[in-house]
Amino acid sequence: MIRVVLAEDQAMVLSAFASLLELEDDIEVVATAANGEEALAAVNEHRPDVLLTDIEMPLLSGLDVAQRLADERTEVRVVIFTTFARSGYLRRAMDAGVAGYVLKDAPITDLVDALRRVHSGERVVAPELAVAAWGEADPLTDRERDVLRLVGEGLPNSEISERLHLSEGTVRNYLSSAILKLSARNRTEAFAFARDKGYL
Amino acid sequence: MIRVVLAEDQAMVLSAFASLLELEDDIEVVATAANGEEALAAVNEHRPDVLLTDIEMPLLSGLDVAQRLADERTEVRVVIFTTFARSGYLRRAMDAGVAGYVLKDAPITDLVDALRRVHSGERVVAPELAVAAWGEADPLTDRERDVLRLVGEGLPNSEISERLHLSEGTVRNYLSSAILKLSARNRTEAFAFARDKGYL
DNA sequence: CAGCGGCCATGACAACTGTCATCCCGGAGT
DNA sequence: ACTCCGGGATGACAGTTGTCATGGCCGCTG
Numbered sequence: 001m002i003r004v005v006l007a008e009d010q011a012m013v014l015s016a017f018a019s020l021l022e023l024e025d026d027i028e029v030v031a032t033a034a035n036g037e038e039a040l041a042a043v044n045e046h047r048p049d050v051l052l053t054d055i056e057m058p059l060l061s062g063l064d065v066a067q068r069l070a071d072e073r074t075e076v077r078v079v080i081f082t083t084f085a086r087s088g089y090l091r092r093a094m095d096a097g098v099a100g101y102v103l104k105d106a107p108i109t110d111l112v113d114a115l116r117r118v119h120s121g122e123r124v125v126a127p128e129l130a131v132a133a134w135g136e137a138d139p140l141t142d143r144e145r146d147v148l149r150l151v152g153e154g155l156p157n158s159e160i161s162e163r164l165h166l167s168e169g170t171v172r173n174y175l176s177s178a179i180l181k182l183s184a185r186n187r188t189e190a191f192a193f194a195r196d197k198g199y200l
Numbered sequence: 201m202i203r204v205v206l207a208e209d210q211a212m213v214l215s216a217f218a219s220l221l222e223l224e225d226d227i228e229v230v231a232t233a234a235n236g237e238e239a240l241a242a243v244n245e246h247r248p249d250v251l252l253t254d255i256e257m258p259l260l261s262g263l264d265v266a267q268r269l270a271d272e273r274t275e276v277r278v279v280i281f282t283t284f285a286r287s288g289y290l291r292r293a294m295d296a297g298v299a300g301y302v303l304k305d306a307p308i309t310d311l312v313d314a315l316r317r318v319h320s321g322e323r324v325v326a327p328e329l330a331v332a333a334w335g336e337a338d339p340l341t342d343r344e345r346d347v348l349r350l351v352g353e354g355l356p357n358s359e360i361s362e363r364l365h366l367s368e369g370t371v372r373n374y375l376s377s378a379i380l381k382l383s384a385r386n387r388t389e390a391f392a393f394a395r396d397k398g399y400l
Numbered sequence: 401c402a403g404c405g406g407c408c409a410t411g412a413c414a415a416c417t418g419t420c421a422t423c424c425c426g427g428a429g430t
Numbered sequence: 431a432c433t434c435c436g437g438g439a440t441g442a443c444a445g446t447t448g449t450c451a452t453g454g455c456c457g458c459t460g
Contacts, residue, residue, distance in 0.1 A: 009305075010283060010304040010305055011304070011305050011306060011307050011308070012217075012281070012304045012305070012306060012307070012308050012310075012311060013213055013216070013304055015220075015307070015308050016213070016216035016217050016220045016308065017212075017216050019219075019220055019223070020215075020216045020219055020220070023219070081212070083210060104210040104211070104212045104213055105209075105210055105211050105212070106211060106212060107211050107212070107215070108211070108212050108215050108216065110212075111212060141435090141436065141437085142436090142437095143436080143437065143438090151388065152388070152392075153388075153389070153392065154384060154385065154386060154388040154389025154390070154391070154392045154393075155385075155389070156385055156386055156416070156417090157416075157417070158416085166437095166438070166439090167438075167439060167440080169438095169439065169440060169441080170437085170438055170439060170440095172417070172418065172419085173418095173419090173420095173438085173439085174437095174438095175417085175418075176417090176418055176419060176420090179418075179419095180419090184354065185354065185355075185356055186354060186356055186417080186418080186446085187388065187417075187418090188351065188352075188353075188354040188387065188388050188391075189353070189354025189355070190354070191354070191388075192352075192353065192354045193354075341405090341406060341407080342406085342407095343406080343407065343408090356446070356447090357446075357447070358446085366407095366408070366409090367408075367409060367410080369408090369409065369410060369411080370407085370408055370409060370410095372446095372447070372448065372449085373408085373409085373448095373449090373450095374407090374408095375447085375448075376447090376448055376449060376450090379448075379449095380449090386416085386447080386448080387447075387448090401460100402459100402460090403458100403459090403460090404457105404458085404459085404460105405456105405457095405458090406455105406456085406457090406458105407454105407455085407456080408453105408454085408455085408456105409452100409453080409454080409455105410451100410452085410453085411450105411451090411452095412449100412450090412451095413448100413449085413450090414447100414448085414449080414450105415446100415447080415448075415449095416445105416446080416447065416448085417444100417445080417446065417447080418443100418444085418445075418446085419442100419443085419444080419445095420441100420442090420443090420444105421440100421441090421442095422439100422440085422441095423438100423439075423440080424437105424438085424439080425436105425437085425438085425439105426435105426436090426437090427434105427435090427436090428433100428434085428435085428436105429432100429433085429434080429435105430431100430432085430433085430434105
């Protein structure tokens with residue numbers, strides 16, 4: 001029996017997957033969580049074989065949860081299941097030592113299959129990503145990422161500089177180098193590129 | 201028996217909901233669709249009582265599908281189920297004459313409940329939205345929306361003017377008035393506001 | 401018919417953004 | 431010791447963006 005904790009922020013989707021997994025007779029959903037904090041708590045309380053988690057959730061993302069569990073050397077295998085085929089997400093997931101990465105676009109059989117294979121010690125990665133990710137690493141520095149995130153909120157350089165306690169010129173420099181690295185034409189495009197690759 | 205066509209672009213989520221609905225003994229999923237075009241085709245072929253559809257899908261959005269069905273006076277009640285609590289989405293849904301609007305954040309019982317009530321002639325709208333939407337209508341003109349969409353892709357004014365066959369000054373004017381109407385500080389923030397309200 | 405609002409355009413100006421050269425500091429490698 | 435890289439900063443300059451005033455053309459509505 002594979003004991004699973006399921007984390008997903010949309011209530012309907014969460015319960016839909018939960019009942020679906022319960023239909024498999026070698027899988028048991030021992031707890032569900034609606035955000036990252038709850039996921040961590042559930043894992044610590046129930047000690048499941050596998051944590052099956054979405055990425056984009058409130059409070060703590062699925063990637064953050066995976067990282068924390070790795071840091072704490074918690075004995076649980078993590079499977080990420082997400083909408084986003086972003087190479088940066090996969091890279092961070094691998095860095096956090098996750099055992100599986102499945103796309104919500106794939107048929108559910110892939111999900112159940114991944115759970116079984118992960119449980120038996122294998123690592124499973126969505127094929128369309130396995131290739132893509134083996135190209136580019138995130139070229140951005142921490143500060144460049146900080147600036148880009150605020151750019152995405154529509155803040156002008158003056159306010160970005162205040163929030164990060166930097167001079168306005170420095171903000172311009174970071175942004176300029178991020179734009180260069182991403183081959184973007186301006187701040188907005190740079191943000192869009194970084195977001196779509198999962199760098200933020 | 202309520203005959204339902206289900207449209208949702210993420211394969212896993214689609215089949216999860218499909219099997220969940222099949223568990224109800226007064227609901228029958230007669231067809232599923234992975235995008236707007238398929239949804240229209242499925243409705244025309246199967247003539248279901250209800251079309252249950254996501255909004256953000258490839259080819260044709262759920263709102264577009266609802267609008268088309270209304271234009272063609274097709275005899276089917278539409279229920280939107282989406283992640284996004286955006287007032288603009290709800291407004292467009294109401295304009296397209298949909299019978300229900302449910303959030304994926306709500307418990308699944310709400311979904312099944314909505315299907316039953318819609319089938320019996322009622323209209324159902326997620327309570328958190330019913331209130332919010334009764335405030336602001338979309339203040340933007342068509343051209344302002346056109347410009348904002350391209351701004352979101354990170355294009356500079358020069359290129360936006362080419363794409364829309366306008367002079368660059370005109371683009372600046374539209375953008376300036378959109379920024380004013382949305383009380384934004386710059387193009388990026390204006391885009392973010394418009395997107396978050398569902399105006400685009 | 402006058403008035404309003406949307407659409408399109410110009411020109412001028414100010415403000416913001418992006419690039420570049422150049423500098424200082426500190427830590428990690430060789 | 432020397433070099434490379436990241437963080438942080440300045441100043442100068444060009445280019446882009448945002449605002450405003452103003453004008454014209456259309457179609458709708460009171």
